[in-house]
Amino acid sequence: MISIPESVEDAIVNLLRLANTKLPEDVGWALEAAASWETNEIAYSQLGGIMDNVKKAEFMGRPMCQDTGVPVFYVSGKFDASIEKSIRNGVRRATSEIPLRPNTVHPLTRENPGDNLGDGMPVIHYTPTDDDHTEITVLPKGAGAENMTKLVMLNPADGTAGVKKFIISTVLEAGGRPCPPTVVGVGIGGTSDMCVKMAKEALLRPTDHVNTNDDERKLEEELFTILNASGLGPMGLGGDSTVLRVHIKTAYCHTASLPVAVNLNCWAARRATVRIMKDGTSRYGQW
Ligand code: SF4
Structure with a gap:
């Protein structure tokens, strides 16, 4: 999309603008x-209203939801x-230039620095590889969906059967609060911290990408059918479309453990990626 040299700082502003104003095509x-x-x-x-809102946001270059979330980065x-x-x-510049809602506060004093920063913010995950380019993906997480996150050590x-029961009850107990229809990210296995991390990473998979693991794909499809038959519906007001997809990510775990985590993405399932080449040129997408 853009192929002129620019700084990483400029790329982050453009990335946050893209993620907040344009819903990925697959969503x-x-x-x-x-x-x-x-x-x-x-x-x-309700679905018509959501899609109308998405089109207007893209056309006007304005965030598609008033809650622009907290940005979670994967580098x-x-x-x-x-x-x-x-x-x-x-992030500081994007907050004033786009603008983004200043969402971050100190957890106890609730003091807001006004720039979406603060100790530990933004969240950044790093994975160094042998590639000669840098790829940065952002997942803006609104509180309505993020607050419904759950971990259980089964x-x-x-x-x-226990895994399914936990996932179904988590989505249904969340009701309309995460702004359904949601994408349900599920982590199964690993350690407790890794399990929660996997549940969020599962949301990075485009909704039209099929899970290559047969057992996981079958479980995703079964949960998708059960959850959409629940009657919860868009915004929790009733209907056949409670979830857009269920995405599962797994890792081996201790023989005495069975961690399961759920992390939801609302209908505003935002994400965007920039690849910065070694000559400083950038390519943006929502792949
Ligand atoms: S859950 Fe999503 S759609 Fe709902 S208010 Fe938060 S960011 Fe917006």
């Missing part, structure tokens, strides 16, 4: 698919320690 298709099978009149009109490829400062500067004897 738009998933919303259209949901509208095509929706039989509830109110739910159908991979080649980079050095200076990248953190560039990302932080980019007994291994609970098995797949």
Whole structure:
């Protein structure tokens, strides 16, 4: 999309603008698919309102939701320690230039620095690789969906039935608060911290990418069917479209453990990626 040299700081501003103003195409298709099978009149009109809002946001270059979330970054490829400062500067500038809602506060005093920064913010995950470019993906997480996150350390004897029960109850108990239809990110296995991390990473997979693991794909499809038959519907007002997709990510775990985590993305399932080449040129996308 853009092929002129620019700083990482500029790239972060452009990345946050793209993520907040343009819904990834695959999420738009998933919303259209949901509208095509929706039989509830109110739910159908809710989906229509959401899609209308998405089109207007893109056309006007304005955020698609008033809650622009907290940005979670995934940095991979080649980079050095200076990248953190560039990302932080980019977030500060994006907050005033786009603008983004200043969402970060101290957890106890609730003091708001006004720039979406603060100790530990923004969240940045690093994965160095042998590539000669740097790839940065952002996942803006709104509080409505993020607040519904749950982790459980099941007994291994609970098995797949216990895993399903936990995922279903988590989505249904969340009700309309995460602004359904949601994308359900699920982590299964690992350690407790890794499991929660995987649940969020599962949201990075485009909704039209099929899980290559047969067992996980079958479980995703089964949960998708059960959750959409629940009747919760868009915004929790009833209907056939409660979830757009269920995405599962797994890792091996201790033989005495069975961690399961759920992290939801609302209908505004925002994400964007920039690849910065070694000559400083950048390519943006929502792949
Ligand atoms: S959950 Fe998503 S759609 Fe709902 S208010 Fe938050 S960011 Fe917006």
